[in-house]
Every structure is written in structure tokens, then in C-alpha cells.
Amino acid sequence: MERSGGSAQKLEKLGIFTLRDFLYHIPSRYEDYSIISPISALQPGEIVTIRGTVIDIKNLFTKRINIQKALVADENARIEVVWFNQPFLIRSIHKGSRIALSGTVDVFGGGRAMKSPEYEIISEAPDAQLIHTGRLVPIYPETARISSKWLRRQIHTILTKHANDFTEYLPEHILKNHQFLDLPQALWKIHFPHSLEEAQKAKNRLAFDELFLLNLAAHKRKEEWNAKKVGNRFFIAKFKKEISAFWNSLPFTLTNAQQRAVKEIFKDIASPKPMNRLLAGDVGSGKTVVGTIAMYLAFLNGFQSVLMAPTEILAQQHYKTISELLTTLGVSVHLITGSVKTKRGKQEKPDILVGTHALLARNDHFETVGLVIIDEQQRFGVEQRALIRQKGENPHFLTMTATPIPRTVALTLYGDLDLSFLDEMPKGRIRVKTWFVPEEKRKNAYAWIEKQIKTFQSQTFIICPFIDRSETMQSVKAATKEFEYLKKEMPHVRFALLHGRMSSKEKESVLEAFRKKDADILVSTPVVEVGIDIPNATIMVIEGAERFGLAQLHQMRGRVGRGTKESYCLLFTQSSSQITIQRLKAMEEIHVGARLAELDLKLRGPGDVFGVLQHGMPSLKIASFSDFGLIAKARNEAEELFPKLSSYPLLVEKLKEVTSEKVSAD
Numbered sequence: 001m002e003r004s005g006g007s008a009q010k011l012e013k014l015g016i017f018t019l020r021d022f023l024y025h026i027p028s029r030y031e032d033y034s035i036i037s038p039i040s041a042l043q044p045g046e047i048v049t050i051r052g053t054v055i056d057i058k059n060l061f062t063k064r065i066n067i068q069k070a071l072v073a074d075e076n077a078r079i080e081v082v083w084f085n086q087p088f089l090i091r092s093i094h095k096g097s098r099i100a101l102s103g104t105v106d107v108f109g110g111g112r113a114m115k116s117p118e119y120e121i122i123s124e125a126p127d128a129q130l131i132h133t134g135r136l137v138p139i140y141p142e143t144a145r146i147s148s149k150w151l152r153r154q155i156h157t158i159l160t161k162h163a164n165d166f167t168e169y170l171p172e173h174i175l176k177n178h179q180f181l182d183l184p185q186a187l188w189k190i191h192f193p194h195s196l197e198e199a200q201k202a203k204n205r206l207a208f209d210e211l212f213l214l215n216l217a218a219h220k221r222k223e224e225w226n227a228k229k230v231g232n233r234f235f236i237a238k239f240k241k242e243i244s245a246f247w248n249s250l251p252f253t254l255t256n257a258q259q260r261a262v263k264e265i266f267k268d269i270a271s272p273k274p275m276n277r278l279l280a281g282d283v284g285s286g287k288t289v290v291g292t293i294a295m296y297l298a299f300l301n302g303f304q305s306v307l308m309a310p311t312e313i314l315a316q317q318h319y320k321t322i323s324e325l326l327t328t329l330g331v332s333v334h335l336i337t338g339s340v341k342t343k344r345g346k347q348e349k350p351d352i353l354v355g356t357h358a359l360l361a362r363n364d365h366f367e368t369v370g371l372v373i374i375d376e377q378q379r380f381g382v383e384q385r386a387l388i389r390q391k392g393e394n395p396h397f398l399t400m401t402a403t404p405i406p407r408t409v410a411l412t413l414y415g416d417l418d419l420s421f422l423d424e425m426p427k428g429r430i431r432v433k434t435w436f437v438p439e440e441k442r443k444n445a446y447a448w449i450e451k452q453i454k455t456f457q458s459q460t461f462i463i464c465p466f467i468d469r470s471e472t473m474q475s476v477k478a479a480t481k482e483f484e485y486l487k488k489e490m491p492h493v494r495f496a497l498l499h500g501r502m503s504s505k506e507k508e509s510v511l512e513a514f515r516k517k518d519a520d521i522l523v524s525t526p527v528v529e530v531g532i533d534i535p536n537a538t539i540m541v542i543e544g545a546e547r548f549g550l551a552q553l554h555q556m557r558g559r560v561g562r563g564t565k566e567s568y569c570l571l572f573t574q575s576s577s578q579i580t581i582q583r584l585k586a587m588e589e590i591h592v593g594a595r596l597a598e599l600d601l602k603l604r605g606p607g608d609v610f611g612v613l614q615h616g617m618p619s620l621k622i623a624s625f626s627d628f629g630l631i632a633k634a635r636n637e638a639e640e641l642f643p644k645l646s647s648y649p650l651l652v653e654k655l656k657e658v659t660s661e662k663v664s665a666d
Contacts, residue, residue: 013143015621019162022155023187026206026622027138030199033102033118034135040077042105042112049102049134050074050114051122054095059087072099080113089119098122102133118149131156131192136199138191155191163187169650170209174637180205207623208634211412213658215638216645218415220655225276225416228394232303232370234269239300246296246329254289257281257424261290264420265398269297269371275396278414280405281422282593283558284429287400288321290422291373294398295322299331299351303370306395307354310376312337312504313511317533318375319354326352338504373398402558404551404593406601408628412635423592430561431591432540434569436584445570449539450490453520458565460521460539462486463556465547467499467525477543477572483523490521498524526556535563545571546580550596553587579603601626 011017016025037048055078057070068083070093081101083089093099103117120132131137131152138155140148163184168175175182181189186205193199236243247254254262261279268275281287295305307322309315319335327333336355349367353359372395399417410419437445452458464479483497496519498510507527514522515534522537526548540560542553553571561567571584583603590596601624623630645652 007146010143010146014141014146019158020166022151022158023166023191024206024621025140025151025155026190026203027199028141029139030136030193030196031102031118031139033133033137036134038076039072039074039079042079044105044107044112046105047103048105049100050079051098051100051134052078054093054097054099056095057090057093059090072101080108080111081117082108082113083116093119093121098124100130100133102137129156129192136193136196152191159188159191167650169648169654170212171641171648171651174212174641177637178208178633180208203622204630207620207627207630210620210623211631211634212638213655215412215415215635216642216651216655217659218412219638219642220659221416222276226273228274229272232301232393232395233272234297234301234303234370234396236266236270236297239297242300243293243297246293250289250325252426255286255422255424255426257422258286258290258426261420261422262293264418265290265294266297268418269294269396274394275398276417277397277420278399278401278410278417279420279422280401280410282404282425283402283555284425284562285402285422286426287375287402287422288318289325291398291400292322292325294371294396295352295373296326296329296331298371298396299326301370302368304350304366304368305352305371305373306359306366306369307352307373307375308359309354309356311527312356313507313527313532314375315354315356316508322352322354369395371396371398373400375400376403402555402593404554404597406594406598406628408631408635409597409601409625412625412631415635415638428564430564430567432557432561432567432569434557434571434587436581436588437570437572439572439574442572445541445572446486446489449521449541449570450493452539453493456538456565457517457536458538459514459517459519459534459536460541461537461556461559462521462523462541463526463543464523465526465544467501479523479525482543486521486523493521494519496522498522498527500525500527526552532559533562534559536565538563538565538567540567540569541572542569543572544574545584546573546575546577550583550587550600551593553584554591554593554596557587598628 014025016022032047033049035046035048037046037050039050039052042048042050050072052072052074055071055073057068060067060069066085066087068086068089070081072079072081098121100120100122101114101117102119103114106113106115108115118132118137120130120134122128122130132149138148138152140151142148142151166183166187168183170180170183174180180186181201183205186202189198189202190206193202265275265277265279268277279287279290291307295307298305307315307318309318315335315337319333323333331351332349333352333354334350336353336359338356338358353366374397399414405413407421449460453460462482464477464482466478467480479497479499483495486493487495496510496514498507502510510522511532511534513519514537517536537560540557542548542556545553548556553569557569560569569587571587573580573584575581583600586596586599590599625631641648641651645655
């Protein structure tokens with residue numbers, strides 16, 4: 001298909017580069033123009049399609065507006081049709097043309113009329129079909145000067161010429177088991193269905209394909225990973241005494257979930273194949289401790305460990321925790337971030353390196369890396385993850401995430417990793433009381449916070465969505481403005497301010513002052529989402545709470561309740577939307593991150609839930625991460641078929657095609 005350079009650039013914004021991309025650019029909705037009515041039966045307010053002959057068409061120019069006026073008649077009646085500011089129409093619609101018009105019947109100039117309807121010249125060809133009128137009409141995601149009508153025309157042409165070129169690659173038994181349409185049918189019916197039920201059947205088929213291929217690709221990556229050999233198989237029985245002593249020296253008892261995860265990790269790293277495991281768990285579930293135990297085993301076996309975190313705050317928190325647990329055992333722990341660079345002596349070889357992406361620029365510290373741990377993997381790009389893996393010779397690899405993801409979704413997103421879930425909180429961890437606070441109760445809430453600070457010497461986080469006030473969102477709280485406002489509102493309370501534009505040194509200075517109780521309230525942006533551990537902080541206030549996903553609210557809530565005092569989370573919003581209120585009130589009842597993420601998926605969709613922070617997640621064009629039933633079907637079929645994949649050459653070719661697309665996209 002011929003495309004001008006300008007048109008090609010606009011299509012690229014929609015992710016359309018090839019003929020196949022056109023067909024997989026699926027409708028976001030359908031306009032129902034399927035009711036075809038004679039002109040004589042039309043009633044104002046009806047959405048219908050009429051067919052007739054153009055009796056007359058002309059441009060009427062006024063000072064304020066340009067009107068295109070036509071008269072259209074069928075066998076028994078006639079009706080006026082008007083468009084506005086589209087003078088080019090008289091070049092397309094001519095007197096005597098047979099035309100179909102779809103839209104709402106209205107009143108114009110005292111009589112019945114159709115205002116700005118969709119139009120389509122009826123072809124005399126015997127097999128001609130209506131594509132813009134007289135049916136369910138697909139409406140597509142658009143961009144400047146690329147309209148749904150233009151896309152519809154191109155897609156219909158491509159389907160007419162090429163639909164049968166798209167060979168069916170799903171095995172016959174899968175099509176039968178799930179009563180799926182075959183591929184050419186699904187492509188036709190997603191764009192030009194006769195009913196919404198037919199469109200849904202087509203969408204189910206294409207969505208299954210996307211999830212099924214995603215799962216197969218994950219199995220393929222896992223197989224390739226497992227094919228690697230390592231020279232750093234760790235011994236466990238040999239160091240049973242040291243491990244037991246370390247275990248007993250911990251100032252707390254590991255949960256059953258932590259013990260299970262340690263057992264799974266030990267089994268992996270005792271294997272001759274490199275570990276590739278995801279350790280998932282809520283904020284405060286004890287992932288760092290599990291990772292530390294693995295690093296101690298690496299140390300006992302004579303290997304270095306590397307832990308990479310996405311922010312300096314989180315890296316410093318890990319450094320502090322790991323140092324407290326291991327330095328008394330003779331393990332040297334070093335920190336490398338953008339602002340902290342470890343100086344190294346001639347004989348010094350750090351046993352554990354903790355840092356941010358700044359670690360990637362260093363080669364002098366890496367000598368015998370046997371274990372790599374990445375915290376919040378999705379916040380690092382593909383290249384960064386590959387670089388850190390290269391710091392050792394096929395090192396064992398552990399990913400940790402506190403981002404709440406429903407288990408079903410995690411099994412698909414991270415199908416190439418072995419999964420360990422910490423679904424249990426450590427004993428003594430306080431459950432944070434959570435309250436939805438409407439705007440009219442704001443003043444009372446401030447008075448209560450001030451009383452808590454005075455009575456219990458508690459400390460408070462107040463989180464604002466932005467640093468500075470937005471011109472386009474005047475009602476949304478900003479950290480700098482709120483900081484100034486609250487200082488006047490509560491003059492007897494000591495305030496501190498933290499935001500992402502501060503240097504690392506400034507951030508750490510503010511946090512250290514807050515940790516030492518030099519401030520009662522820390523006003524901050526969501527930079528505190530992970531990595532801050534201040535046991536005396538017992539109140540978390542989140543302004544503009546409707547702007548965050550429930551999973552992110554849950555992570556911010558996890559910043560309090562880390563000591564022994566009763567702790568609280570207050571969700572402030574100026575929104576009166578019922579969905580917003582429903583979402584925020586769910587936080588009062590649900591304290592499990594994965595369940596909150598699942599609820600948000602159902603209420604808001606994956607784009608809002610996973611958001612920008614999850615840019616490492618695969619994007620879905622057709623399927624949705626909220627369709628748990630279809631995700632499970634696709635995963636089960638992929639697991640069953642993968643060992644026999646070579647028996648399905650068309651599927652093998654299709655898998656190569658989609659994985660090469662993914663690599664080029666990355």
C-alpha cells in the first residue's frame with residue numbers, strides 16, 4: 001500500500017508499520033448503524049441508516065459558518081442533510097449519487113434533518129459492501145489526520161486482498177477445545193462484525209493468541225537460560241554449621257514464606273544451572289533478608305554478590321540492612337551510587353556490592369561475581385539488566401519486586417523466571433488502619449494529626465502527587481505549596497520537605513533529620529514509595545489519592561507501621577466520583593497488595609494500574625491483564641504444548657516472528 005512520508009509518520013504514532021499492523025490495530029468501539037429505515041418512518045432522536053438519491057447539494061456561506069446542505073430522497077419521502085465547515089464534500093457527493101447516510105435524526109429549519117451524518121456512496125458493483133454505514137461500524141484509536149474512516153477503508157482493502165494470506169498457526173486441538181474462530185475469520189470479524197457477540201468472539205481469539213505467544217516466548221527464554229552451564233555451583237551441606245549459626249543470630253524469626261523462599265533459592269544455587277528466580281512480596285514482607293541469606297551463602301562459597309536498586313534511597317536502605325546483618329560475620333559490604341563511590345585499597349575485594357545503575361560503569365570491583373540481585377527489575381531497561389548479568393560468568397540471578405501483581409498475571413509476565421511469593425508478613429508487623437477522607441473532613445484530619453504528634457511524639461508523611469503546582473490541574477496538591485501552606489496551618493509542628501529534584505546528598509540529609517526526629521512531618525512526592533524505613537513514622541497522608549493506583553497507594557502505606565506503635569493511612573481526595581470512592585474505600589478493607597492490584601485492574605485497566613513505573617512490562621495490543629480467565633487458558637495451553645513445540649512448524653515460525661519483533665522494540 002502506497003503511503004506518503006507524512007502519512008507513514010502519523011501511522012507510526014499508532015504503532016502501524018506493516019500491513020499486519022493495520023489488521024491488528026483493532027477497534028476501540030463500534031457505532032451501531034445497523035437499523036436501516038425508510039425516510040418516511042424517521043423520528044427525531046433515532047440513530048439510523050437511510051439510503052436514497054441525492055436530489056441536490058450545495059455550499060451555503062455565512063459570516064460565521066460554512067454549511068453544506070443536501071436533499072436526499074428514497075421512493076416515498078425526502079429529508080434535508082446538513083454538514084458544517086466541510087466544503088470539500090460537494091466534490092465527493094454529486095447530484096444523482098446513490099448514498100447511504102448514518103447518524104441521528106434531528107430537527108433543522110423546522111423539519112426533520114440529519115446533521116453531520118456518516119456518508120458512503122453506494123457502489124453499483126454486485127458484491128459491494130457498506131463499510132462506513134448500515135452496519136456495526138468500527139471506531140479506531142486515531143491520531144492527527146488519520147481518521148477512523150480512512151483506517152476503515154485501508155483495513156477493508158487489506159482484508160479483501162490479503163486475509164487468506166494469514167495462515168492459521170494455532171493447532172487444531174486448541175481451536176476445537178476453546179471453539180475459537182480461525183485466523184482469517186477472526187481478522188474479518190474483529191473489524192467488520194455483524195453483531196457485538198461476533199466481535200467479542202473474534203477479540204477472544206486474537207487476545208488468546210497474544211497471551212499464548214507471550215507464554216511460549218517465556219518458556220523459550222527459560223529453556224535457553226537453563227541450557228547455560230555455570231562454574232559457580234554453591235555448596236550448602238559443607239557450610240551447614242555457619243548457615244545455622246547465622247540463622248539463629250537473626251534478631252527475628254523468619255516467616256514460613258521466607259523459609260520456603262530460602263529453600264527454593266538454595267535448591268537453585270546448588271544446581272549446575274544458573275538460578276533465574278523472581279522473589280515477589282509486599283513492602284515489609286522480608287525480601288531483603290531472604291536475599292541477604294543467599295548473599296551470605298555466596299560469601300561462604302568464595303563468591304561476590306551484587307545488589308542493584310533503582311534509586312539511591314533504596315540502595316542506601318539495602319546497604320544499611322545488609323551491613324547490619326553481615327558485617328559482624330566478616331563480610332565486607334560496599335555502596336556505589338551516583339554520589340557515593342567506594343574507594344578501594346590494593347588488597348581490598350568487597351564481598352557484596354550494593355548500588356544503583358552507577359554499578360554498571362564500574363569494572364574494578366568485579367572479580368568473582370556469583371550472585372546478582374536486582375530489586376524492582378521492571379524499573380531497569382533490558383540493556384541495563386543484560387550488562388549487570390555480564391559482571392560475572394553466568395552468575396545466579398535473583399529479581400526482587402514489591403510491586404503488587406496478581407499471581408495469575410505474574411505467572412504470565414515473568415514466565416521465564418521461577419517464582420517465589422512471600423505471601424506472609426513477619427510477626428509483629430502492625431496492620432495500618434486506613435481511612436478514606438473526603439474534602440469536608442480535611443480540617444478535622446489536620447487537627448487529629450497535630451494531636452497525635454503532640455500526644456505520642458509520632459511522625460507523619462504527607463505525600464503529594466507533584467513537586468510544583470500544575471497550571472492545568474490547579475486542584476491537585478503540590479509538595480512545595482502544601483509545605484508552605486501547612487507550616488502556616490500548624491505553626492507548632494516542625495516540617496521538612498523532600499522531592500525528586502533534590503540532590504542525593506540533600507535527600508539523605510532530609511531523611512536523616514527526619515529519622516533523628518528533627519522534624520514531625522515530612523511533606524514529600526512519591527519518592528518515598530520504596531526504600532524508606534523510619535519506625536517512628538506512624539501516619540501516612542496521601543493527597544490526591546485518586547491519582548495513584550491501589551498498588552502504589554499500598555506501597556506508600558507500607559512506609560508506616562514499621563515500629564510498634566498503632567499506625568494510620570489517610571487517603572485525601574477532592575473527587576466525588578463513585579468509582580474513585582469505591583477504589584479508595586477498598587484500601588480500608590484490603591491489606592494484600594496483589595488483591596488490590598487485581599481490583600484496580602478490573603476497575604481501571606492495566607494502563608492506569610501498572611503505569612509508567614512498569615515500562616519494562618510487555619504491552620498488550622488486544623488482550624488485557626484484567627482477563628484472568630483467558631490468561632490462565634493461554635498459560636495452561638502453552639505449558640502443555642511447549643515440550644512438543646517442534647511438531648508445529650507454523651507455530652514455531654510465528655513465535656520467531658513475534659520474538660524478533662519484541663527484540664527490535666526493546
